[in-house]
Amino acid sequence: MSEQQLLLEAHAVAKHFGGVKALHDVSLTIRRGEIYGLIGPNGAGKTTFFNCLTGLYRNEGGHFIFDGVRLQADAPHKAAAVGIARTFQNIRLFGNMTALENVMVGRHLRTRAGVVGAIIRNPATRAEEAGIARRAEELLHYVGIHARAHDYAKHLSYGDQRRLEIARALATEPKLLALDEPAAGMNGTETEALRVLVEGICRDGVTVLLIEHDVKLVMGLCGRVAVLDYGEKICEDVPAVVQKDARVVEAYLGGSVA
Amino acid sequence: MNGRARPSSSRQRHWLGFLLLGVVLLAVPFVAALGGQAWVRIANFAILYVFLALGLNIVVGYAGLLDLGYVAFYAVGAYAYALLASPHFGIHLPFWVILPLGAGLACIFGVLLGAPTLKLRGDYLAIVTLGFGEIVRIFMNNLNAPVNITNGAQGITLIDPIRIGDFSFAQTSSFLGVTLSGPQKYYFLLVALALLVIMVNIRLQDSRIGRAWQAIREDEIAAKACGINTRNIKLLAFAMGASFGGIAGGVFSAMQGFVSPESFSLMESITILAMVVLGGMGHIPGVILGAILLTGLPEALRYGIEPLQRALFGRMIVDPESLRMLVFGLALVLVMRFRPAGLWPSSQRRRELAESAG
Ligand SMILES: Nc1ncnc2c1ncn2[C@@H]1O[C@H](COP(=O)(O)OP(=O)(O)OP(=O)(O)O)[C@@H](O)[C@H]1O
Ligand SMILES: [Mg+2]
Numbered sequence: 053m054s055e056q057q058l059l060l061e062a063h064a065v066a067k068h069f070g071g072v073k074a075l076h077d078v079s080l081t082i083r084r085g086e087i088y089g090l091i092g093p094n095g096a097g098k099t100t101f102f103n104c105l106t107g108l109y110r111n112e113g114g115h116f117i118f119d120g121v122r123l124q125a126d127a128p129h130k131a132a133a134v135g136i137a138r139t140f141q142n143i144r145l146f147g148n149m150t151a152l153e154n155v156m157v158g159r160h161l162r163t164r165a166g167v168v169g170a171i172i173r174n175p176a177t178r179a180e181e182a183g184i185a186r187r188a189e190e191l192l193h194y195v196g197i198h199a200r201a202h203d204y205a206k207h208l209s210y211g212d213q214r215r216l217e218i219a220r221a222l223a224t225e226p227k228l229l230a231l232d233e234p235a236a237g238m239n240g241t242e243t244e245a246l247r248v249l250v251e252g253i254c255r256d257g258v259t260v261l262l263i264e265h266d267v268k269l270v271m272g273l274c275g276r277v278a279v280l281d282y283g284e285k286i287c288e289d290v291p292a293v294v295q296k297d298a299r300v301v302e303a304y305l306g307g308s309v310a
Numbered sequence: 311m312n313g314r315a316r317p318s319s320s321r322q323r324h325w326l327g328f329l330l331l332g333v334v335l336l337a338v339p340f341v342a343a344l345g346g347q348a349w350v351r352i353a354n355f356a357i358l359y360v361f362l363a364l365g366l367n368i369v370v371g372y373a374g375l376l377d378l379g380y381v382a383f384y385a386v387g388a389y390a391y392a393l394l395a396s397p398h399f400g401i402h403l404p405f406w407v408i409l410p411l412g413a414g415l416a417c418i419f420g421v422l423l424g425a426p427t428l429k430l431r432g433d434y435l436a437i438v439t440l441g442f443g444e445i446v447r448i449f450m451n452n453l454n455a456p457v458n459i460t461n462g463a464q465g466i467t468l469i470d471p472i473r474i475g476d477f478s479f480a481q482t483s484s485f486l487g488v489t490l491s492g493p494q495k496y497y498f499l500l501v502a503l504a505l506l507v508i509m510v511n512i513r514l515q516d517s518r519i520g521r522a523w524q525a526i527r528e529d530e531i532a533a534k535a536c537g538i539n540t541r542n543i544k545l546l547a548f549a550m551g552a553s554f555g556g557i558a559g560g561v562f563s564a565m566q567g568f569v570s571p572e573s574f575s576l577m578e579s580i581t582i583l584a585m586v587v588l589g590g591m592g593h594i595p596g597v598i599l600g601a602i603l604l605t606g607l608p609e610a611l612r613y614g615i616e617p618l619q620r621a622l623f624g625r626m627i628v629d630p631e632s633l634r635m636l637v638f639g640l641a642l643v644l645v646m647r648f649r650p651a652g653l654w655p656s657s658q659r660r661r662e663l664a665e666s667a668g
Contacts, residue, residue: 106535132537144535146528149521157525161537162516167550170517171510177517184518224537 064203066113076283087260089274098282107131132238137226147206155188158223191219213241230261339494350493356605363585363601371592373547374527377437379443383552385574387412387559395470415558424548440485449573457642464569511575
């Protein structure tokens, strides 16, 4: 595989909490333009992997290479700056800001205006501000919650909040979008709509890293899947193969999906 | 707030409101003067506190950083002015040099306070900032030996008033047939400054930086994940708030002609914070109301209670000063009990509290 094709390489990433080995030398590679699934039973270390990748945690061992450059993931905003955006398993929105404002915050990284610009409102700042609002509206349309643009984030339904988090993440113009259980708590219709959305995002050129418990969703969406168990990667392949892997069936699928 | 068009009738009402406000603002110093210059001074302090409270609002209301040492920046500004425009060192710089200098110095102090407290939130931050405020006050109190810098507890006297050419804010002068006393002139200066800080507050609120502050207030981790450099943005909030404190301090110095550490006690910080919280945190009209009420009411009490007691009992029974604190405390308790979002919260905060109650 050529270097050009790889977007993210994780090399022997290790992280422990006291005695708990949350991640044990996890290595994986994500190709440009694919939807990559990360699955595993509860407590397997999936969220921890996200947190290390996005600089929220500092991994004790290993490193990430993103877009050909080694990640200096010592601060989350730097990970966002190089093009890694994420959502959170337990939704983290700015509750007392409107849906639109939430997405506008996502534009922070790609805009410049400082205090002086904000106070004097020179033409450049006003143009930038208009651009931020326009892009935020587009993204709300894109994820399908434009009707709720002026509602406070905390007043949105659960499914809409998940979509809003995705819109906010997309506002940072990521190359890699990491979704932590986006379908959790969604009903069948909502999950199907989410599947369509994630496919669209991928088609529009953003690589997706997806943590999900909904096996059907993962198997339907992802080109490749890695399985974590007790902090170790026990399998990485296309869904059809993963589903049949003996260790995976034992560890995670519990034999229910043959 | 989010660019939705207003119907024109409400826009007209807006302009009418502004016009009315303008007339009231113009009339205040003349009406107050009927009761004596002391009332004009009280009006001045009310506006000075509006200025201070809105400065603090940036830190507490927008960025959500509970700062109990705000008065330290006020002190820095006041002393900067006092030392650079008084016979104490024999330096007499003009105000337009010192005010920006004081603001800049306070800004540096803001960063000094902000930097070590970046990881703290809520009560922990409150305690550290409280300590910081006290440290600054104690420094002012003790920096008179071995080298006399601040003149200790005696404070600094004979501070120059604000002067533009021959036009001094300390004297009565008349132009265009209108006679203005010193306090009345300061009144208009303070109103101009207050309008400035109101504009800054409004504009910051709906800006890239303002949204970043609010995001940090709402969820710091999510804010980081959105690419906000929370360290810099928080320091910016401290620095902005502090520089407003510094300007207020400078004007205070000039207006009073005298500063001493006594003016910068913890009580002062708490009062300013109470103005922000009582009025309605993060809501500009609410903060203004809080500042005016908390300055005006105690003064009204002080001036009203003595004649009242004499009329009722023929002598003084309760010291007005202690009664003042009693009423102040009672008002705080009552407001927090019955209007926990503040006297004039933003409509959204009000809805929120109604929801959680119902
Ligand atoms: N901040 C933390 N402090 C201590 N232990 C932690 C912390 N975060 C995670 N862990 C532990 O690390 C292990 C992996 O947790 P993680 O949240 O990554 O699992 P997960 O795969 O996301 O599980 P789930 O499917 O339940 O979300 C668990 O044993 C968890 O208890
Ligand atoms: Mg998890």
